[in-house]
Amino acid sequence: MVTIAFVFILISSTLLSILLDMHLYNLSFFQTLHFSLTLDAGTRETIVFTALITGLFASFFLDYRMSKKESREKRS
Amino acid sequence: MKAMKLLLPSLLLLGLLSGCWDTKELNDVAFVTGVAVEQGEDAKFKVTVGVANASQLNVQKSEGNTPSVTFSLEGNSISELLDKMNVGLTRELRFSHTRTLVIGEEVAREGISGFLDYLERSGQFRNNFTMLIAQNISAADILKTTFPIQKIPSLKVHNQSSTLFEQWGGAPDMKLSDFIAALTSRGRQPVAEALTIVGTPKQGQSVENNKKLEPESLITLVGLAVFKEDKLIGYLNLEETRNYVWTQDLIQTTLTVPCGEEKYIDVRILNSKSTIHANYDGETPNFQVEIVAESFLNGTQCKDNLEKIETYKKFEKDIEEMVETMILNTVTKVQEEYEVDIFGFGEVMRRQHYQRFEAVKDQWDEQFSKADIDITANIFLRRAGTSNKSFLTEDE
């Protein structure tokens, strides 16, 4: 569930930002998509994506733990 | 607890990943205390920086070497030059403690707004350093002339001008931010302080200069540089500078007022307050400048009995007359000679008669030069030092 939420929010918030950018720069959707997702040159991609990936892993982990707990509760 | 377990490693990871982007140890940087900008020979600007040599300022470590080092480069933009200074200097330069900006006369006549923007925009500078115009001399020399008491030349100039402003009012309290504010305001034209070197500049450029009782060369303040927009158009002398400051916010000053033939009284002025009332008389603007100040007598060459009220009254009247004519002369001089409103009368007009000002704001300087100015001084002589009657006074 957490993973789904993570992916959903990630995609939709990126979409939101892209929609705003489309309006602002008068570009087509795919141009903006490309343009938004290439990070600024000064940005350390490693840091940003490491953070995101830890987030993803955390949500996997949390989901796993919760499903385990749920199954245990069901059993008992 | 689980969240903590995630949080702490990621924090640590970040710390390790990051390194330290902004660390600069104190002994890896050099602090610029003064910047001088003047006309370059081959390019638009020649920029000189004065860098403090901290170890010579420390009593224990000082070896008698120079407390400040200068270096010059030529180029077309200040920003680039400042970052390129390592052509000749060893360390990374830091500008946060810059106290003076000396501008050469030729550059000032050409217009200075081009690099003021950089100074305001760059977060490196504190925007309250003193603006100075080097009159008749090379601006770089200001950063090179030593002085025994305040060892770093640019700091010396800074202290000098702020002390003169506080003690006598002979220097405008013009910081970069004030300068830019005046530049952007329609109702005021900027001014800056002018300074020059007395003596031979070359002689002053050595630590040896500090060993003489009378320095071979000395930086002195000479008055006010008047600007139209961002271009220098002329100067006012020290007296006139004081009068200019008096219309703004004078802290204290001393006057020599005639009290008889070739005889003078010395008056210390304190707590002066000037208020300006603006008005339109038909098409000509007029301004009443009201000066209220307290004063006390420092010394007298006259024989008047200082225990009498009449004497005080007479002196007060003398002082007032003198102040009024003095300031009026200065204002009129500016009106006639330079035709720029350095006094900020336009701003007063804007505050008090917004609509009228808005109508004429684009040609305010013409309006100013034809304005009627009326100065009323109201000086209270409170006391006369620690003695009563002067020994000059003859008993009646």
Next chain:
Amino acid sequence: MGWIKKILLSQKSYNQDKSLKHEQLSLGKEAPPLSKDLKENQSNIEKAFENAKDFKIENIHVGNREGMICYLNSMTDTSLLAEKIMVPLSNSSQQDRSITNLEEFESYRKEFFSGVGYHFHDKLHGLIDDVLAGYAGVIVDGQPKGLSLHVGNIEYRPIEEPSTQTVIRGPKEGFTESMDTNISLIRRRIQNTSLKFETMTVGKDTRTSVTIAYIDGVINEGILDEVKKRIKKIRTHAIFDSGNVEEYISDKNMTVFPLIYNTERPDSAAANLLEGKAVIIVNGSPFVLIAPTVFSDFFEATEDYYQSFFIGSFIRLIRYASFLIALTLPSLYVALTAFHHALIPTDLLFSLQAQREGVPFPAVIELLIMEVTFEILREAGIRMPRAIGQTISIVGALVIGQAAVEAGLVSNALVIVIALTALATFVSPIASFTAAARLLRFIFIFMAAVFGLYGILLCLFFMVAHLVSLRSFGVPYLAPIAPFIAEDQEDVFLRFPFFSNKRRPHYLKTESPLKNPESESPTPPRSKKGGGS
């Protein structure tokens, strides 16, 4: 993945084995009940005390019966034993007393051993426990119960001035290792029947007594129950000091801040009792625990209350300031000299820069070197034999401080920073609290080295968030400040005069909130006559 499971499982079984072995060490519980047969009892006891050099057992006559007496001569006062027990036993008048049942045994005790603490036991392990605690056990043939008589009087350190929380003005007695002495020290200060003491035994192997003291009718029942519950829940084999107990009953261990106050001063313990807190005395430790505790307690010293409230409040503010200094000064030094040169006033900047000329290390390393040196010095100063303690201060102050500067390893300003930090660390009256500042300081330095002032602020934020989330026995750790309780401010940052401090702290939720409602500010006599006599 199978192999991981295997390792985990083997680990598990290993742990279980260990705990099994452990269980066998503790004795007593499995010992049989007292039998009527003296011989059997005697052999059981002797078996229990096998190879105990200090164990003595003697056969005697009690009344007209065979009996035995046993004791540990290491735990008993032999002169007391002789006077109170041996003399009455050898009295010829008792020879013909018959002891056939319990009533007779009891009346016998009353007659001959009056004035001596006693217990009757029907289980052998109870008797053995008492003997271990300094009792003499008396068993009479044919009696199902054994008698234990208190003749313990162990040599303890006499009452001395406390070594940690010293005062200039105020009582100079300190707690000792003896629980009885400690109880009496408290009792002497609060002569009131509401003062209660409850004792429990903790520690499977050491069987240490732990006493909870509280004022009935003042302390919140919920808090008291919680304290008792947590002490009962301690599952450990050994308790040697109140520090052990503290670790077991704290709300949270993953924190550098002590959640329980400890003191060596009976007056402090008594005052806290009257505020509505519980005091936990552990046998063998001169430090008693006080719970619940809030953050501001660690900035209060008893002396604040013994001198004028102006100076008391002033010193308290100094303590808060020095806590901040101890925490942040080194990191501020790093942040300012390595990041934010602009924030240093010009003249100071040049002076600092001149000092740093030629220093080979970055500021952080420089600081860490000195900081660690100082911690080593401090530790050495404590562990070092007293006689050479003097040398330490010479080595520390002169050799390291001076020499490091002269060798150009560190700058002068840094030595000042370290010295001030070290001084500020010692200001807090409670040693366990200074540990927090000492440890956190390094985190602050680390963050300042990476992020400058932003790092310091971030650290402060983390610290405060952490502090705010702590609780001590259900009481929020930052209690009168956050959550803010206006009425309790009279004794937090400032010490208000006593006449205005009428309430017990609100956050303790005491059963009787007012402590001295009638107190008034001293007023000079109104009438003119009343001035004299």
Next chain:
Amino acid sequence: MQRELVEKISLTQLFILVSAFLFGSAIVVGIGGEAKQDSWIAVIVACLLSIIPVWFYTFLLSRIPEKNLFEIMEIVLGKVISKVFILLYILYFFYVSARVLRDFGELIVGDMLVNTPIEVISITFMLFVAYILYLGLEVLGRFSEIYAPYLMGSIFAIGILLLFSRELHVKNVMPILPEGIGPVIGTVFPELITFPFGELVAFMMILPYASKVRYAGKTTIFALIVSGLILAYSSFVQIATLGPEAKLRSKFPLLTATGEISLWDFIERVDLIIIFVVMFGILVKVSIFFYGGLKGLELVFNRPYRAFIYPMAMIIAFMSIIISKNFAEHISEGISMVPWIIHFPFQFGIPLLLFPFVLWKAKVLKSEGKKR
């Protein structure tokens, strides 16, 4: 599951949270600059006007008591439709917190740590926000209680220090309203009313957790007025120090104004105060928006909100980086689009839309309650 703690915040804490929330980024980026020297008047006007929407929010909440905005939506609109709205709101909350975070990052990177990448600031800060929200709303409340006095103290200290440094020129504020009320109203709508005041819509997620719900609305409005006045004061100080033009030119006017402080050649460059003030304000603001979003996720995905904290914090940190390429885009988005496209519907549109349904539902619930 963890032990369900009923999180409660006291009214004092609520007061502080509301004020800190309003100071948040508003105090640093400078608001109402378009109104020139009258921006402080604009702030007061906007503050007074926004009493109406805030009162409306509390009114809406009071109809169905002890339920937050999302729960009310669920009751009123049914499970499916409400989920769509809730997801939109979650996006809105996360987007705004990312924007606020970006403001903060720009400040730190622009002034203090010039070479440090902005994403590091974002991520470290979000880690802290995650930590404090993990500890719970109650801890956030108590945390702000500790820092609030320093926040208020600093804001006032800035004015006083400027006064002593002789940098406060009241003449800069003159003339008052030279062109009438027009420009003032122009800045109030839509800029000021949506930012910062309209953003109080996020408190619809917090108010039901106040310990004395009955007074929560009044407390919020009181806090709104007080912090409006303080914002106006701060705006006044900025104009008086810098003059309206320089204030408008400056990226972070309060920071520039503080740069003018100079006392005894010692108290200079007290940027630290500003960074502190801002950091605390931003923290509260980001946390509250974030909390609102998390509560929504809890409702939609049926998991305790603590589970979402870390992943979502990382998303917000990521968002704050990709949200705009440069400062100009950040600001122009903030001025030209965000108020109309994003703030308006969520702050006023949806609540207004909800209003008749809530009234109807409340009536139904009431009659049902009577029957029972």
